[in-house]
Amino acid sequence: MTDYSSNPTLRESATYGRDVIHEIQRAAETGIYDIRGWGAKRKVPHFDDLLFLGASMSRYPLEGYREKCDTRVTLGTRHAKKPLVIETPVTIAGMSFGALSAQAKEALGRGASEVGTSTTTGDGGMTAEERGESTKLVYQYLPSRYGMNPDDLRKADAIEVVLGQGAKPGGGGMLLGQKISDRVAQMRTLPKGIDQRSACRHPDWTGPDDLAIKIAELREITDWQVPIYIKVGATRTYYDVKLAVKAGADVVVLDGMQGGTAATQEVFIEHVGIPTMAAIPQAAQALQEMGVHREVQLIVSGGIRNGADVAKAIALGADAVAIGTAALIALGDNHPRYDEEYRQLGSAAGFYDDFQEGKCPAGISTQDPELSQRLDPVAAGKRLANYLRVLTLEAQTLARACGKSHLHHLEPEDLVALNVEAAAMARVPLAGTDWVPGQRF
Amino acid sequence: MMMKTVDLAEQSLRALNQSLHDGEMLSDIREWRVTNTDGAHNIACGLNDDISVDIDGHAGYYCAGMNQRASVTVHGNVGVGVAENMMSGTVRVTGDASQSAGATAHGGLLVIEGNAAARCGISMKGVDIVVKGNTGPMSAFMGQAGRLVVCGDAGDALGDSIYEARLYVKGRVGTLGADCIEKPMRAEHQEELAALLEQAGIDEDPADFRRYGSARELYHFKVDNASAY
Numbered sequence: 142m143t144d145y146s147s148n149p150t151l152r153e154s155a156t157y158g159r160d161v162i163h164e165i166q167r168a169a170e171t172g173i174y175d176i177r178g179w180g181a182k183r184k185v186p187h188f189d190d191l192l193f194l195g196a197s198m199s200r201y202p203l204e205g206y207r208e209k210c211d212t213r214v215t216l217g218t219r220h221a222k223k224p225l226v227i228e229t230p231v232t233i234a235g236m237s238f239g240a241l242s243a244q245a246k247e248a249l250g251r252g253a254s255e256v257g258t259s260t261t262t263g264d265g266g267m268t269a270e271e272r273g274e275s276t277k278l279v280y281q282y283l284p285s286r287y288g289m290n291p292d293d294l295r296k297a298d299a300i301e302v303v304l305g306q307g308a309k310p311g312g313g314g315m316l317l318g319q320k321i322s323d324r325v326a327q328m329r330t331l332p333k334g335i336d337q338r339s340a341c342r343h344p345d346w347t348g349p350d351d352l353a354i355k356i357a358e359l360r361e362i363t364d365w366q367v368p369i370y371i372k373v374g375a376t377r378t379y380y381d382v383k384l385a386v387k388a389g390a391d392v393v394v395l396d397g398m399q400g401g402t403a404a405t406q407e408v409f410i411e412h413v414g415i416p417t418m419a420a421i422p423q424a425a426q427a428l429q430e431m432g433v434h435r436e437v438q439l440i441v442s443g444g445i446r447n448g449a450d451v452a453k454a455i456a457l458g459a460d461a462v463a464i465g466t467a468a469l470i471a472l473g474d475n476h477p478r479y480d481e482e483y484r485q486l487g488s489a490a491g492f493y494d495d496f497q498e499g500k501c502p503a504g505i506s507t508q509d510p511e512l513s514q515r516l517d518p519v520a521a522g523k524r525l526a527n528y529l530r531v532l533t534l535e536a537q538t539l540a541r542a543c544g545k546s547h548l549h550h551l552e553p554e555d556l557v558a559l560n561v562e563a564a565a566m567a568r569v570p571l572a573g574t575d576w577v578p579g580q581r582f
Numbered sequence: 583m584m585m586k587t588v589d590l591a592e593q594s595l596r597a598l599n600q601s602l603h604d605g606e607m608l609s610d611i612r613e614w615r616v617t618n619t620d621g622a623h624n625i626a627c628g629l630n631d632d633i634s635v636d637i638d639g640h641a642g643y644y645c646a647g648m649n650q651r652a653s654v655t656v657h658g659n660v661g662v663g664v665a666e667n668m669m670s671g672t673v674r675v676t677g678d679a680s681q682s683a684g685a686t687a688h689g690g691l692l693v694i695e696g697n698a699a700a701r702c703g704i705s706m707k708g709v710d711i712v713v714k715g716n717t718g719p720m721s722a723f724m725g726q727a728g729r730l731v732v733c734g735d736a737g738d739a740l741g742d743s744i745y746e747a748r749l750y751v752k753g754r755v756g757t758l759g760a761d762c763i764e765k766p767m768r769a770e771h772q773e774e775l776a777a778l779l780e781q782a783g784i785d786e787d788p789a790d791f792r793r794y795g796s797a798r799e800l801y802h803f804k805v806d807n808a809s810a811y
């Protein structure tokens with residue numbers, strides 16, 4: 142590619158940048174919107190804009206290598222007879238078999254199980270591989286109800302009613318024909334090779350009052366054994382969380398706009414929803430006002446990449462986090478090893494987001510038997526377990542520095558913001574000041 | 583074979599459903615009767631046993647939801663989502679059914695002797711539904727598999743965005759939804775319909791019905807389809 146940046150006579154438009162021009166040309170040629178995977182790629186205020194205030198004189202730190210900083214979290218203490226205990230507050234988010242290969246699903250289960258955390262099914266049902274390899278498996282209950290059956294429901298360790306996703310709040314799913322293999326088609330009761338649409342609304346309930354009855358039904362069917370989560374994309378989070386609690390959720394899963402997806406319209410990914418960091422304080426406020434903070438647990442996802450993100454999400458009020466994109470990268474997605482093949486697909490290692498095409502060279506976002514074979518579920522699961530351990534160790538490091546003997550003891554008071562936007566969204570002071578923009582005294 | 587009656591004025595719904603689920607321990611009871619339902623929600627949901635349950639009176643939402651194997655009869659009307667996601671067995675409603683009857687159901691037979699409201703058979707995935715009366719709008723929306731028989735009239739947007747479900751209607755169809763078309767009624771369809779009507783215990787002549795199904799034009803995202811959505 143030619144590097145134009147060193148030629149001072151060429152001035153790129155800030156409004157009509159090369160990417161914008163390219164998109165106009167693409168739209169003009171094809172007449173259809175762009176569909177892709179991954180999450181929002183634009184820059185939005187995020188956890189990088191927050192810093193921890195480590196202990197010194199006014200606070201007392203914990204000894205890094207000796208004093209315990211607990212990471213165990215119990216989810217679903219409100220109603221379930223068997224709440225879900227996870228050893229680290231980093232869970233694997235719901236990603237469908239169909240979007241991902243059976244090998245990838247198995248690897249996610251293996252990695253999560255090795256560190257004692259949960260993994261989650263997705264649109265399209267539960268596979269035997271993932272149930273087999275996941276000691277703690279959350280079963281998603283989605284609008285499409287593809288592959289939904291009561292036997293699997295009863296096998297689940299928790300049930301997640303999906304109302305929306307951060308990448309596309311208000312939108313349904315899609316899985317393009319390339320990925321509707323015989324097995325996927327059979328699990329979803331669809332003809333092979335069609336472009337599948339998933340509904341955005343549940344077929345048998347509409348508002349929160351109906352949802353309360355639906356949740357009661359799920360509890361009745363599973364004899365009140367397992368926790369029931371409600372997953373929402375971050376938009377009007379304060380109200381959504383209140384309604385979720387009212388509808389009877391044991392756990393609220395909140396997915397910010399940076400959250401990944403398997404296939405969504407680009408315009409949807411980039412322009413709908415609010416950043417993860419902005420959503421957490423709204424959720425925490427709603428839970429606190431209802432007197433159920435940490436009784437109804439909050440799981441946050443959307444752009445969680447390292448232990449600092451984990452610790453910051455928890456400090457703002459989350460009980461645990463979920464990861465999607467980062468888990469896929471840990472398995473091997475976008476690895477430089479496959480750069481040549483990514484280039485043949487018109488992308489490059491580090492940029493690949495065409496999960497919908499089913500041609501993933503790493504064998505992750507594909508149903509192609511040959512490509513899928515490339516992913517060794519045992520080795521990939523090991524990499525994921527390693528990565529999850531690093532996230533946990535990093536979060537513990539930060540928590541100890543703030544003098545906390547459990548990750549849950551982190552609080553907004555431990556944080557400051559680097560810029561005004563982050564201060565306003567996270568509701569913590571701008572660093573070096575006591576100013577929280579928008580806070581009324 | 584023993585029969586047991588559960589009075590919902592005396593016993594909680596939870597206790598009822600638990601005993602219906604614990605069937606194996608109480609295996610000598612194969613017939614159940616539920617009284618004083620008072621329109622309660624979630625009656626007899628999640629059954630997975632070859633038992634029969636007679637519900638005397640109206641039931642609320644999700645009656646017999648996710649049914650497997652059991653044969654459930656409601657002597658009255660039902661609320662939203664009767665037999666939703668049923669896998670097998672039979673559910674019969676002697677009165678009317680509210681919205682989303684048989685939603686997403688994968689198998690079994692749902693018979694509604696009265697009328698069914700909107701979205702009957704929405705996202706159906708293999709169930710057979712026979713409605714003696716009329717169905718409301720958007721019935722069989724995104725229907726993937728299975729058969730919906732309407733002996734009365736079908737409301738607007740029948741079979742919108744339908745996949746492979748087959749629809750038989752005797753009366754008038756308000757309008758057909760996107761990608762749903764009338765299809766010829768061949769001998770094999772007459773036969774399957776006759777068998778379905780017989781199974782449902784409904785006396786109608788298959789020759790009086792018309793068949794509807796997918797034109798399969800929306801199976802691939804194409805710019806030419808944009809106006810259909």
Ligand SMILES: Cc1cc2nc3c(=O)[nH]c(=O)nc-3n(C[C@H](O)[C@H](O)[C@H](O)COP(=O)(O)O)c2cc1C
Binds near residue numbers: 178179305399444445
């Ligand atoms: C390949 C892929 C498939 C996904 N499939 C589903 C799904 O079936 N159901 C769902 O609720 N969310 C799905 N998601 C969203 C994730 O559950 C999660 O909300 C998101 O990935 C979190 O953001 P992160 O990717 O930045 O970690 C999917 C995400 C990816 C990347």
